[in-house]
Amino acid sequence: MTAVQRVCFTLRLRADRLDDYLRDHADVWPEMLEALSDAGWTNYSLFLRRGDGLVVGYLETEDFERAQSAIARREVNARWQASMAGYFESGRPDGALEELEEYFHLA
Amino acid sequence: MTAVQRVCFTLRLRADRLDDYLRDHADVWPEMLEALSDAGWTNYSLFLRRGDGLVVGYLETEDFERAQSAIARREVNARWQASMAGYFESGRPDGALEELEEYFHLA
Numbered sequence: 001m002t003a004v005q006r007v008c009f010t011l012r013l014r015a016d017r018l019d020d021y022l023r024d025h026a027d028v029w030p031e032m033l034e035a036l037s038d039a040g041w042t043n044y045s046l047f048l049r050r051g052d053g054l055v056v057g058y059l060e061t062e063d064f065e066r067a068q069s070a071i072a073r074r075e076v077n078a079r080w081q082a083s084m085a086g087y088f089e090s091g092r093p094d095g096a097l098e099e100l101e102e103y104f105h106l107a
Numbered sequence: 108m109t110a111v112q113r114v115c116f117t118l119r120l121r122a123d124r125l126d127d128y129l130r131d132h133a134d135v136w137p138e139m140l141e142a143l144s145d146a147g148w149t150n151y152s153l154f155l156r157r158g159d160g161l162v163v164g165y166l167e168t169e170d171f172e173r174a175q176s177a178i179a180r181r182e183v184n185a186r187w188q189a190s191m192a193g194y195f196e197s198g199r200p201d202g203a204l205e206e207l208e209e210y211f212h213l214a
Contacts, residue, residue: 008152008154008165010163022210026210028211033213036213041213042213043214044212044213045209045212045213046209046211046212047115047209048207048208049117049205049208050208051205054207056115056117056163056207058113058115058165100154100155100156100163101156101157102152102154103129103132103153103154104132104135104151104152104153105151105152105153106140106144106148106149106150106151107149
């Protein structure tokens with residue numbers, strides 16, 4: 001059995017673009033989903049705190065650094081990130097990702 | 108197969124108590140872990156954003172409302188929450204829990 005890394009990160013959305021952003025995520029491109037799976041992103045969820053646009057991502061992968069490099073190399077990811085850029089405070093969803101530290105786990 | 112609900116919530120820690128809080132979580136009482144498992148809290152992780160004391164919780168359960176009620180009825184939980192209260196901005200870790208909305212999932 002391979003060890004799984006549980007990853008949690010945060011992003012911050014622009015409050016005035018929440019509805020457009022959610023609409024896009026109800027219909028993520030199939031090629032983008034396939035690229036994420038190929039890159040080892042599993043049990044990947046995104047959650048929103050509507051009050052302030054905080055986004056929390058959670059996923060499981062063998063090695064998050066490798067999973068990030070693998071998705072960054074895909075052309076479909078460049079197109080997806082470009083189409084998301086306007087929704088984020090930073091203008092760069094992937095660059096603004098802040099990784100949190102796991103301090104407790106109960107299987 | 109029973110459907111699983113993926114739950115994400117946030118809490119806010121007092122910046123001046125981070126180290127004590129983390130020390131306690133390196134050694135959670137076995138009775139508290141058992142009570143959580145009995146109450147249906149599975150794959151439960153807690154993550155910290157050190158910069159501002161944001162805590163993110165993630166878990167999987169059949170019905171979060173039921174899982175919350177089940178843990179709230181346990182005496183060990185009352186003792187655990189009382190011992191945690193001083194670490195939180197609100198003074199009430201369980202009462203200050205803010206649940207987020209899942210808008211994307213990739214298995």
